[in-house]
Amino acid sequence: MKLIILENYSQASEWAAKYIRNRIVQFGPGPGRFFTLGLPTGLPRDHPESYHSFMWNNLFKHIDISPENVHILDGNAPDLQAECDAFEEKIKAAGGIELFVGGIGPDGHIAFNEPGSSLVSRTRVKTLAMDTILANARFFDGDLSKVPTMALTVGVGTVMDAREVMILITGAHKAFALYKAIEDGVNHMWTVSAFQQHPNTVFVCDEDATLELKVKTVKYFKGLMLVHNKLVEPLYSMKETGAEMSQSKKPYSD
Amino acid sequence: MPSNKSVSDAPIVQFTNCRILRDHQLQREDLWVREGKILNPEKLFFDEKGSADVQLDCKNSIIAPGFIDVQINGGFGVDFSLATDDFKSGIDLVSQKILSHGVTSFCPTLVTSPPSVYHQVLPQIGVRNGGAHGAGILGAHLEGPFISKEKKGAHPEHCLRTFEAGAFQDLLATYGSLDCVQIVTLAPEMRRSSEVIRELTKRGICVSLGHSVANLSQAEEAVQHGATFITHLFNAMLPFHHRDPGIVGLLTSDKIPAGRRVFYGMISDGIHTNPAALRIAHRAHPKGLVLVTDAIAGMGLAPGRHTLGQQVVEIDGLNTYIAGTKTLSGSVATMDTCVRHFQEATGCSVETALEAASLHPAQLLGIEHKKGTLDYDSDADFLMLNDNLYVQATYIAGEEVWRQDVSGM
Numbered sequence: 001m002k003l004i005i006l007e008n009y010s011q012a013s014e015w016a017a018k019y020i021r022n023r024i025v026q027f028g029p030g031p032g033r034f035f036t037l038g039l040p041t042g043l044p045r046d047h048p049e050s051y052h053s054f055m056w057n058n059l060f061k062h063i064d065i066s067p068e069n070v071h072i073l074d075g076n077a078p079d080l081q082a083e084c085d086a087f088e089e090k091i092k093a094a095g096g097i098e099l100f101v102g103g104i105g106p107d108g109h110i111a112f113n114e115p116g117s118s119l120v121s122r123t124r125v126k127t128l129a130m131d132t133i134l135a136n137a138r139f140f141d142g143d144l145s146k147v148p149t150m151a152l153t154v155g156v157g158t159v160m161d162a163r164e165v166m167i168l169i170t171g172a173h174k175a176f177a178l179y180k181a182i183e184d185g186v187n188h189m190w191t192v193s194a195f196q197q198h199p200n201t202v203f204v205c206d207e208d209a210t211l212e213l214k215v216k217t218v219k220y221f222k223g224l225m226l227v228h229n230k231l232v233e234p235l236y237s238m239k240e241t242g243a244e245m246s247q248s249k250k251p252y253s254d
Numbered sequence: 255m256p257s258n259k260s261v262s263d264a265p266i267v268q269f270t271n272c273r274i275l276r277d278h279q280l281q282r283e284d285l286w287v288r289e290g291k292i293l294n295p296e297k298l299f300f301d302e303k304g305s306a307d308v309q310l311d312c313k314n315s316i317i318a319p320g321f322i323d324v325q326i327n328g329g330f331g332v333d334f335s336l337a338t339d340d341f342k343s344g345i346d347l348v349s350q351k352i353l354s355h356g357v358t359s360f361c362p363t364l365v366t367s368p369p370s371v372y373h374q375v376l377p378q379i380g381v382r383n384g385g386a387h388g389a390g391i392l393g394a395h396l397e398g399p400f401i402s403k404e405k406k407g408a409h410p411e412h413c414l415r416t417f418e419a420g421a422f423q424d425l426l427a428t429y430g431s432l433d434c435v436q437i438v439t440l441a442p443e444m445r446r447s448s449e450v451i452r453e454l455t456k457r458g459i460c461v462s463l464g465h466s467v468a469n470l471s472q473a474e475e476a477v478q479h480g481a482t483f484i485t486h487l488f489n490a491m492l493p494f495h496h497r498d499p500g501i502v503g504l505l506t507s508d509k510i511p512a513g514r515r516v517f518y519g520m521i522s523d524g525i526h527t528n529p530a531a532l533r534i535a536h537r538a539h540p541k542g543l544v545l546v547t548d549a550i551a552g553m554g555l556a557p558g559r560h561t562l563g564q565q566v567v568e569i570d571g572l573n574t575y576i577a578g579t580k581t582l583s584g585s586v587a588t589m590d591t592c593v594r595h596f597q598e599a600t601g602c603s604v605e606t607a608l609e610a611a612s613l614h615p616a617q618l619l620g621i622e623h624k625k626g627t628l629d630y631d632s633d634a635d636f637l638m639l640n641d642n643l644y645v646q647a648t649y650i651a652g653e654e655v656w657r658q659d660v661s662g663m
Contacts, residue, residue, distance in 0.1 A: 056299060067299045067304065
């Protein structure tokens with residue numbers, strides 16, 4: 001894995017954004033050649049305003065994406081399992097996920113793959129753990145009874161199939177989860193740990209998230225920042241010509 | 255981009271690179287318009303999988319809802335209180351000209367006049383939507399003749415009336431018809447005004463207090479019966495007194511029925527009200543302030559003599575007096591000048607200044623669900639302004655109806 005440690009939330013976000021941008025540009029998307037970006041379902045579709053609004057306000061309205069190219073799991077579908085299966089088919093049809101970007105829960109979950117989820121699971125309906133319900137209460141005016149208890153989620157296996165995985169972890173409350181994810185063994189109680197077996201993972205975090213890691217680990221990866229920063233500098237643009245693009249560095253693997 | 259709009263095939267226009275006034279703040283957001291209404295782009299994206307047909311770069315302009323002028327007596331040589339043969343073309347002319355001042359809807363105002371004038375003129379004022387032909391007409395504002403002799407201001411004394419005898423029937427007989435009337439200004443201390451106010455309010459007509467010597471209790475009683483507006487605060491009413499604030503006291507009265515708000519018109523041309531008085535009113539009751547022009551026929555014309563109903567008025571710069579006197583009679587200010595002056599005099603935010611001319615008049619008339627805001631599904635009547643609040647372009651129902659000449663005319 002690559003562990004990228006930035007000083008704070010803003011810097012971590014910016015690094016991640018630049019990295020994703022470079023990856024998209026270097027992929028050279030075009031008609032028929034889609035860069036498929038995978039994102040975990042945030043909140044269940046049952047709350048019509050929340051997840052779609054979140055994605056609209058934070059991503060879609062700022063970019064020129066065509067609405068037909070946006071696929072969001074629909075929690076209101078009549079047959080939920082069929083909806084999940086169809087989602088898996090759509091991923092296959094799009095050529096697989098090029099880059100999956102996600103966060104980590106305080107209980108170490110990726111997407112809604114709560115502790116105990118199979119590490120080879122696919123997109124399915126999941127019952128949410130209490131930790132997650134508590135964390136999501138803020139979207140429902142702090143009223144626990146209003147928080148949905150089930151969610152549709154991509155599976156751990158689904159994410160493992162992505163060609164690259166990027167996990168964003170910021171804040172001291174995530175520190176223990178990060179420790180369990182990268183310094184302990186692969187364990188279905190901390191589902192993010194599954195990515196230890198993925199060939200191409202990037203963890204982007206801030207200083208606070210490293211609080212439970214060994215000093216040795218942190219020093220090692222901080223020492224690599226010079227090399228890692230070459231992934232975001234120079235920052236590429238879609239407007240560059242083909243000649244410049246072919247000279248650009250391909251992302252290296254570890 | 256291919257668009258597959260399931261709701262409508264009408265073209266969708268996306269105004270980008272602008273700051274729009276929404277939720278009382280200037281926000282960096284795009285404005286989407288379809289079929290003359292403000293469109294919700296999120297619903298378009300997810301539910302219809304649609305996208306814009308046309309994208310317009312607004313060069314970082316401010317986009318605000320169109321101004322609504324609820325007290326305008328005429329302009330450009332046209333006097334709404336004169337029953338001329340070409341009255342209709344007169345009102346058309348004014349409605350077209352005020353587009354350049356940022357006004358997209360207005361209430362043509364008639365000052366105190368003999369009944370014959372009302373009977374001839376009112377049927378010729380029709381409520382209609384705005385467009386390239388001019389600003390929309392929301393309905394007439396009848397200022398008088400049921401007002402106080404002592405506070406008649408520029409209104410002709412011989413036309414003043416009371417409704418002591420027949421209350422509402424007297425009023426109806428005077429005006430002839432109330433079909434397209436939106437606002438009536440009267441003096442609440444007049445006998446039987448409560449019945450009249452109740453009757454007018456029942457018909458959805460906004461009752462305004464003005465040209466009156468009412469004390470605070472009389473004014474409060476009028477509000478309890480349904481009055482919701484004060485015509486040009488401070489002017490043509492008793493001055494504020496600390497033991498009887500008069501009509502001005504409504505701004506901070508505790509006898510306003512729950513859930514109701516009293517609005518008050520202010521002519522912020524720098525002449526009708528001292529800036530300090532403007533600030534006092536604004537600070538006492540900011541959410542009720544409605545900017546009005548009270549413009550007269552001479553607005554937009556060279557200084558000199560013009561009419562205001564039955565009176566002759568002299569214009570000298572921004573001052574407009576009854577000929578030969580020092581009695582103020584209307585103004586020649588334009589709405590955008592009033593907005594700028596209001597913002598400068600009070601030091602308020604741009605958002606507040608813009609809302610005083612758009613949101614508040616819409617709330618006064620109970621039409622804020624379709625006018626006065628840039629909320630989704632409301633009418634796409636809006637303005638593009640520069641940072642100094644000069645109008646660059648006016649849009650009604652999503653169509654550009656006026657644009658500032660680049661040569662700077």
